[in-house]
Amino acid sequence: MIRYRCDGCGLDLERDGSNHFIVKIEAFAAAGKLEFTREDLNRDHKAEMRRVLADLENHSPDEIENQVYRxxxxxxxxxxxxxxxxxxxxxxxSDNKDVS
Ligand SMILES: [Zn+2]
Structure with a gap:
């Protein structure tokens, strides 16, 4: 039996859903307009991919996912x-900071 608890306060949530709300959030990088120049097409793409893959090895899967989609x-x-x-x-x- 699946049992749900409120992620905010820990209250037991009823199986019939009578006191249960689900919040789903997607966070992803905004994509700008893609424009390619002749210079972009002439770049060494294999070298670029090697650089990107080497860079990815320096980050955890969570860090990478946070930068793309969560x-x-x-x-x-x-x-x-x-x-x-x-x-x-x-x-x-910043305007929600407690000022008391
Ligand atoms: Zn709660």
Whole structure:
């Protein structure tokens, strides 16, 4: 039997979903417009790939995934769901800092 707990406060979530909200978040790098020049086409692409692969070896899979795409899922109770919707960017907005 799968048992869910609120990722915010730890409250047991009912199996019938009556107090269970799911929040899914996707974070990914914004892609700009791709433009290729003659110079781009004439570059040594094998050397470029070797450089990229060597660079990737210096980073963990999590670091690489964070730079490209990350999907997150949270199970929340009604109170935590409401708090999330009120301030979804609470952890990153500078104007949400506690000034007390
Ligand atoms: Zn909660």
């Amino acid at each position: 999907a997150l899922r949270y199970d929340l109770c009604p109170a935590c769901h409401r708090r999330f919707l009120e301030t979804p960017l609470a952890g990153i907005r």
